[in-house]
Amino acid sequence: MLNVEKNGDEILFDGFDKEAKDINAFKSKIIKYFDLDRDYSKIKESLASIDNNLKNSIEYGEGIRILNQDLFETIISFIISANNNIPRIKGIIERICKNYGNEIEYKGKKYYTFPTPAELSKASVYDLRKLGLGFRDVRVYNTTKKIVNGEFDLNKLYELNTEEAANELLKLDGIGPKVCDCILLFSDLKRFDVFPIDVWVRRVMNDLYIHNEDEKKVNKKEIKKLADEKFGALEGIAQQYLFYWKREA
DNA sequence: GTCCAGGGAATCA
């Protein structure tokens, strides 16, 4: 549990952590999670020089940082995201934590950690269905099982290049192109040379660059090719600025 | 009642 507070030019971090006694360990966790070692001003400068769309979206979302989230948590969360909406995704994840994670107490309130693969593997397909996962229950079950029984090694992904890691992830039930790209971008695999395409990204790319009357007719290949050429190896970060801009503005 | 949500898998051409 981490509490983050902005106080003028300072940002205060306070939290519960089993390593909190060791201030340096706590510090490095925060630096890692919020990706504080990375020079975003340099990245923004480079992306903003591409065109005015990027420039405007970066101004709008100047504080965006892409987190280094736990790999297993990211995998399960994005499997649940398929054909789903954000409020319900949040509710499902909360129920998973409450039922299979560990209870922690912070300032008199109780919170629940996201379960480890072993902890989540205790859930049957029926258990997951009861938590409201819908048709995603089997996908979460199968993927968790593969990871727990050693059939799939999460750690090897860190050694692979982006394309190789993607091909491995795509072997897991519930992971297709979009979910795969999100895992590569938002987990601590931290690959920026991916471009997750959902309905919003399709919309913003069509509005800004493609101009097709029927946005549903714009295929992913066309968008991906455009992103590769235009944004290059930082396309994943570009996606976040454009997504946030289109979504919020 | 109908539509839609940060898609994927199965099926068929």
Added chain:
DNA sequence: TGATTCCATGGA
């Protein structure tokens, strides 16, 4: 490969 259809669920 590429296009369709189905898949639970809940809020709008």
